[in-house]
Amino acid sequence: MFNSRTYIPRATIIQDIEDLTYDTRLFRLKFKGLGDCDNSSESDYEPGQFVQVSVLGMGEAPISICSSPKDKGFFELCVRNTGGVTGAMQKLEKGDEIGVRGPYGNNFAIEKATGRDCAFIAGGIGLAPLRSVIKYVTAKRADYGKLAILYGARTKEDIVFADELSQWAQIESVEVHLTIDEPQEAWTGRTGVVTTLIGEISDMSEGKCFVCGPPIMIHFTIKELLDAGWTEENIIMTLERHMKCGVGKCGHCYIGDKYVCTDGPVFTYSQINALEVEV
Incomplete structure (x- = not known):
C-alpha cells in the first residue's frame, strides 16, 4: 500500500472522520488510485512508525500511524489540534485529499x-x-x-x-x-x-x-x-522531538548520535541511557 518514494507525498483520500474529543479527530485514509486488489493485502507498515502529512499551503507534520498493520486497505491517523497542519486538518471533510509520505522510523519490535x-x-x-x-x-x-x-x-x-x-x-x-x-x-x-x-x-x-x-x-x-x-x-x-524531513537529513531531531526520525522514534530505556539523554 505504501511505496518507496521517500521524498514525494502521495495523494491520499479521507475515507472517514470520527470526532474522538472536542479537539481530536480520527482520520481513515486510503491512497488515491488504490485498487480493490490492494485492499486484500496486509498493510506494509509496523506499529510505532509515522508518516509525514501535508495540507496544501500549510506544510507538513509528522503523525504516528494508529491503525494496525492487520487492517487492510486503509490506515488511520489520530490528530489533535495544535495549530498549523493539525489545525488545518480539523477543517477537512470526508472525500478531501491530503499528501502523505512514509512510513518512517523504526517500530515497537x-x-x-x-x-x-x-x-x-x-x-x-x-x-x-x-x-x-x-x-x-x-x-x-x-x-x-x-x-x-x-x-x-x-x-x-x-x-x-x-x-x-x-x-x-x-x-x-x-x-x-x-x-x-x-x-x-x-x-x-x-x-x-x-x-x-x-x-x-x-x-x-x-x-x-x-x-x-x-x-x-x-x-x-x-x-x-x-x-x-x-x-x-x-x-x-x-521520543517526541521536532521532526521535519523524516529521513535524517535536516538535523532537527538529532540527539546524541541518533536521529529520532530514522533511528527512532521507538527506543528502549537502556538505549536512551546510552545516549545520555534525560527523559
Missing part, C-alpha cells in the same frame, strides 16, 4: 514480546501510537501473555478511543485501568496521574512495557517502573 506479558502506559494523545500495537496484539491474543492498559487523561472529555478501551477490557486476560488528573462531576473512576496506576501491573515486571505520552509523563513513569523492578531493556518508549 513486538515480535520480541511473543509469549510474554505486555503492559501499555499512555498519557493523553499518547494512546494513539500505542493503539496500533494494542490492536495488533489483541488480534493475535494467543501469542502473548497477560495484557494491561494504563491510560491517563486530563479530564474525562480528553479521553480518546473511549469505546475501544471498553472493548479491550472485555477481552480475556486484558486489564484496562483509567484515571483522570482531578476529580470531576459524573466521573466514578480513578483520579490522579497515570503513574498512580503502576501498582496494577506489579506482577508483570518480567514482561515488556510500552510507554507513550508527554515528556513529563514519560519521565515519572520510567522512574516508577524502575522502582517497581522493571529492567531498562524491557521499557520501550517513543
Whole structure:
C-alpha cells in the first residue's frame, strides 16, 4: 500500500472522520488510485512508525500511524489540534485529499514480546501510537501473555478511543485501568496521574512495557517502573522531538548520535541511557 518514494507525498483520500474529543479527530485514509486488489493485502507498515502529512499551503507534520498493520486497505491517523497542519486538518471533510509520505522510523519490535506479558502506559494523545500495537496484539491474543492498559487523561472529555478501551477490557486476560488528573462531576473512576496506576501491573515486571505520552509523563513513569523492578531493556518508549524531513537529513531531531526520525522514534530505556539523554 505504501511505496518507496521517500521524498514525494502521495495523494491520499479521507475515507472517514470520527470526532474522538472536542479537539481530536480520527482520520481513515486510503491512497488515491488504490485498487480493490490492494485492499486484500496486509498493510506494509509496523506499529510505532509515522508518516509525514501535508495540507496544501500549510506544510507538513509528522503523525504516528494508529491503525494496525492487520487492517487492510486503509490506515488511520489520530490528530489533535495544535495549530498549523493539525489545525488545518480539523477543517477537512470526508472525500478531501491530503499528501502523505512514509512510513518512517523504526517500530515497537513486538515480535520480541511473543509469549510474554505486555503492559501499555499512555498519557493523553499518547494512546494513539500505542493503539496500533494494542490492536495488533489483541488480534493475535494467543501469542502473548497477560495484557494491561494504563491510560491517563486530563479530564474525562480528553479521553480518546473511549469505546475501544471498553472493548479491550472485555477481552480475556486484558486489564484496562483509567484515571483522570482531578476529580470531576459524573466521573466514578480513578483520579490522579497515570503513574498512580503502576501498582496494577506489579506482577508483570518480567514482561515488556510500552510507554507513550508527554515528556513529563514519560519521565515519572520510567522512574516508577524502575522502582517497581522493571529492567531498562524491557521499557520501550517513543521520543517526541521536532521532526521535519523524516529521513535524517535536516538535523532537527538529532540527539546524541541518533536521529529520532530514522533511528527512532521507538527506543528502549537502556538505549536512551546510552545516549545520555534525560527523559
